[in-house]
Amino acid sequence: MQTVGRFAPSPSGRIHLGNILCSLLAWLSARQKGGRVVLRIEDLDTARCPRKYGEQMAVDLAWLGLTWDEGPGVGGPDGPYEQSLRTAMYEQALEKLENMDLVYPCFCTRAELHAASAPHREDGQVIYAGTCRNLTPEQIAERRKDRAPALRLRVPDTEWSFTDGHMGPYREKLARDCGDFLLRRSDGMFAYQLAVVVDDAAMGVTEVVRGSDLLDSTPRQLYLYHLLGLEPPTFFHGPLLLTSDGRRLSKRNADAGLDDLQDRMTAAEILGKLAYVAGFNPSAEPRSAEQLLADFDWAKVPREDIHLPVGLF
Structure with a gap:
């Protein structure tokens, strides 16, 4: 069977x-x-992810030489390749889970979920305590008068x-380590x-x-x-890139953004240096994606996460 990989940027x-790097x-x-690559734009949150950003990401990846076989600008049999246009498929999956009696409405607010008494993982994520799991039909009807519910999936007390x-x-006990998780938010956006x-x-x-920040999502999936x-x-799951002082890179903080890098470096220079810090380029010399294939392993x-050396970029 042919390998099919993907990029799925938000x-x-x-x-x-x-x-x-990812x-x-x-x-x-x-x-x-010898596999194929799919590009999918994960723009479920259309307020945070306007179409122009998705279009720019495709331009940026093409400039870097990270080409794809299916996706925006290329097409393919499994489109559309923007999640904001695929909600009908999520509705069908949700309906299937509802028919299994595994989905229930949750009326908890963000403040309630993050209350000091709520159980938290080491990374700060809330472990849902099942507050709304056993609401009666009467209680659900009453609470619907005040707010629209999110939808959660019941998880078993078993290890995945x-x-x-x-x-x-990697292993995780869903009931203990994450709790019943969201399928759709209260505003209707799919999780x-x-x-x-x-x-x-x-x-x-x-x-x-x-x-690697998504490693713990895998048992749920x-x-x-x-x-x-x-x-x-x-x-x-690959390592994350960190700033020299140990902070995760973020778009919000404009960390090492491509708009700045393009003013100073070629695509081959960027990829060569990234491959060097990730261990599969012997030096920081410029190399295209194609040239890196021979040494990738x-x-x-x-x-472990990678601290970017000061001055490399």
Whole structure:
């Protein structure tokens, strides 16, 4: 079976070095196996991700030489390739889960979810306590008068495990470690967990490469693949890029954005330096994505996050 990889950026601003590294790893991993690459724009939150940003991301990736076989500007059999245009598919998946009696309305506010007494993971994420899990029909009807509910998926008290292609074995007990998770927000926007599973399956993705910050999302997604009767891909979670003082790169802080880098460097210079800090370019010399194929090896990529050396970019 041919490998199908993907880039799935969220266009909330110009891409930065962290986004570029993730896209480069995905491109190299798929291309080295003779595979195809899909570009999908994850613009579920249209307020934060206006269309112009998605269009700019496609331009930026093309400028970097990270080409794709299906997606915006190329087309393909599994479009549209913008999540904002794919909500009918998410509705169908949600309906299937509702018919299994696994979905329930949640009326908890953000403030209530983040209350000091609520259980939190080490990374600060809230572990949903099941507050609305057993509301009666009468209670649901009464609460609907005050606010529209979000929709949550009931999770089992069982452990889900998988072996990541880069990080190795990972396991999580859903009820203990994340709780019942969102499928759709109270404003009607579908949640990432559901959308990404539906889209990767519909687009025939066999290999998902993304940042290690999403490693703990994988058991939830594997549960959804199981419930929806879909074949899951293999997963590779790569290291995150950090500033020299240990802060994660962000579009909000305009960290190492491509708009600034393009003024000073060629695409080959950017990719060569990124590959160097990621362990598969012997030096920081300029190299195109195609030229990096010969030296790419997941075994060379660090599992721990990468601090960008001062002055390299």
